[in-house]
Each structure stands twice: as C-alpha cells, then as structure tokens.
Amino acid sequence: MTNNEGLSSASFKVSGEVVSVHVSMKLEIKDSPGQLVAALTPISEYGGNIIAVIHQREPETSSDTLGVQIVLEIEHERLDTLVATLKRQGVNILRLGEERMLHRQSVIMIGHLIHTDIGDTIDRIDRTGFAEVAELNVQMPGISEPSTALITIKATTRSEMDRALDLLRSVATEKGLLIVEPLEEAER
C-alpha cells in the first residue's frame, strides 16, 4: 500500500477504463546543481507520481551529463504532454520504457472495518501480487458505530481488477461488511 497519493487520484470510473500508466524513462541531464529538480518538476506539475529515481553514472556518457532513470505513474492522456515539455526544456530522453496500463477502481466499504482487521483486508488484496490497495480513506464516527471507507484498488489489467474486486466482495461477505460499488456504464 502506498499512501503518498492524494484523494484526488481516487476514482469511481468504470473498472475497465485506463486512467493511468506506469512508465519508466531514462533521461540525460546536465551534471550540475538544480538540473535534476528541473527535470522532475514537470512530472509533478502534470500530476505524475514519482515512484523511483535512480542515478547512474555510466561509462559511455560524457562526464558533464548524468543518466537518470525515473519510474512514475501518470494519467495516460498526460504522458505525451509531459514528454513534449521535458524535451522543450532540453532534457534528453534516452529511452521511454514500456508502459504498463493501470486500472483504478474505488469502492465504498461500510461496517466494523477496524475490528474486522482492516490490515488483513488490505493484505488479502496486496498478497494477490496482481492488485494492490492504492488508497484508503477511513471515516470513523464513534466507538461501536460502523465506519466507512473509500478504498481504491490498482491493477494492471481489467481481468485482474475484476478478480481483485471478487476477492474484496468475498472478504466483505466473510467479515459482514457492506460494499457499495460504482454503477458501470452499459456496454454499447
């Protein structure tokens, strides 16, 4: 579970809809102060979530440049704009890694979430290896009253998302929790 993503990234969009991509890119930047920050700034400006920044000083690159590998998640439709912006700022993109589509789905969960071990509920999704709980927003009105959570699941394919939601439904049934799912648009 990552907790560095804001609530704004939660979405009730149809589970089949691709809302973000997981992408790695290798950048060549000048090896001088401030250059790395300058390269990273557009990523956050376009709402990207930086997962890893790996510096590598490779023998074939000239001494005044630095190779940096960045792994990020960004809304699919914003990726092209980000790439164009980076190029315009003089950042050399040596390689744009393979994109991995990310599906996100939020559902509302109601019940005794804490007392039915919310850690276990999350683990059960995370342990699948193909899906993870990306976000959790829990509202607890008072002791012994049912709490309510917005839970966002992330998976790489539609069918994996469906399997993760099936799993969440069965965990909810087992723990006596109520799940409120978004209404999918009718298939046209």
Next chain:
Amino acid sequence: MRIAVLGLGAVGKGVLRVLGEKPELGLVLTGVADSTSAWIDPAGIDPQTVLDRKCETNRCGSEGRSAADILDSGAYDVLVEVTPTNAATGEPALTHIRRALGTGHHVVTSNKGPLAAAHTELEELAREQGVALRYEATVGGAIPVIHAITRGLIGNKFHSITGVLNGTCNYILTRMDDEGLTYEQALAEARQLGYAEADPTYDVRGIDAAIKLVILANTCWNLGVTLDDVSITGIDGLTVDALRLAADQDCTIRLIGEASPERGLLRVAPRVLPRSHPLVIEGTLNAVMLSTDLAGEVTLMGRGAGSIETASAIIGDLLSIRDRFVECR
C-alpha cells in the same frame, strides 16, 4: 367496455375517481369489491357513489358478497386486480387472476405478488384463452415502461435494464445526500410524510425493487426468473459518511436494480453514480434506463407511486386492451 375492480385501497380508489371523472373513456364499472363486501350491477355502477359509500361505511357494497361473486357473475370484460400485494404467495390476487383469465376475461393489475409468483403460467393461460394480461402499474407507477418494452421498443434486443425502482429508498438517499441526515432520520421523515410504511423492511431491504426488477426482466427476456434469483442488498446499512465520500467525487448513492442476461446480472444494491447520471433523480421519483441494440439507451422517469399516478397506468392498460381486443369483436 365493462370493468370489475377488486380492491379498494389507494389504487382502487384512484381508478374509480378517474372512471367517475372521465366518462368519455367509455369504461363502465359493473362490479367492485373490497375485503368485506361487493357490489355487482351489469347495468353499470356510478363510481362516485361507491367512493362515497366506502368513505362513510368503510364498505363499498353489500356485506356477504365478495370478489368471488363478481368472478362467478362473469358480468365484466376486464378484471382490474388491485388488492394488496402479498410478495410471498401472491394471494388472493393470484386466485382472482387465474379465475378471470381461465374464464376468458382480460386482466389488468397493479399487484406485484402474482407476477412475481407465476408470471410465465399466467401469460400462458392468457395466450391459451386469447385474452390479455396487462401489468403496467406494477413497476414504476405512472411510467409506461412495460408499454415501452412491449410496444414502443418492440423489435429491439435489450442488453440491460437499470433503474431506480423504489421511491421510498430514493427519497431517503436524496435526503441523506442533500441534508446530511442519518439513515434513521431520513427514514423517520419519510414515514412522517407517508412515503414509508410503518414496517419499511420490504422497501429499505430492496425486496420491492427486486420484485419489480423480476417483472421487468421477465417482460424483456421471458426467462422465468424469480425473486430468489436476485442478489439483493438494501439501503439500511448506509452511513452519512458513505454519501459524503461519494459526494467528494461528485458522485452520489442510489438503490439501483440492474438486469442483464448477457452479463449474468440480476441485482439490487446501493451503487455509486456520477451526479450527472440520468438515474440520479430526486425524491420519490422512479426511473428506468433500457439499453437496446437499435434505440441505444432510453431513459424513462416519472412518479413511481400515488393513487392517481398508478390509476394512469391502469387506465392506459384498459384502453390499450379496448383498442386491441374489444372494438374489433
């Protein structure tokens, strides 16, 4: 065309009021029964006199006579069956309807019980006898959704039906969303306004919506599904926080019935919908969205309950029977 009305609750009274106010429709009342009395007159009964008598004595006709006497008399062309719904057995309406159809009479009903219990059997009986069974008033009150499925959109293949089918639940969810009321507060308010029964279980647990979904699904696809086939979740476990979390995303929660044989779906459950969705309607309104191959999506919205509103659906059924059957005789 001669009409016999069985049942004199809100719906039956609404039908009689319309018959009294619109004599030009040519619908003549020849029999009427409530749970303790009946009145039969093949020459015609004045609907207003029945309503006055019911109001004064709480009986519409003579003691010792009953619905069975009307059915025995055969002095009617169309039976209007509007007795209270029994979701478990469909009785006594089921017996009334079987009897009328079996003796070659058309039937119009607002009663969900018999359709939930024996839709296929009753349709077959009507077909054998060459008469009509019409039930527009069972789903969505005044909304002509059954007409839309069986007439207006005939020739379409239906992909799915999605709808807000219970006005009580929709009212409660609207109030929780708009005013931040708790479920209990919104339910208490709905009771006070007469939108919820003293025992609201049937509505808030999603059973009423599920029965209507079964009727719609059987009308669309004729698969003979029953209430037991529906996965049902009610609104009684919803919290204000759930509506607030949905509102943060510019969404809200409504009790949605959803049927689609293609997707193996027959479900009633609270669902999250964007506020801009056509099924996000306010108060006690109902709405049904039909997804079809030719027409695309068609959404009908209107008053899902009420004495005169439900009478509108019954009168529509009566006149469509007259146009189709009676005038060409």
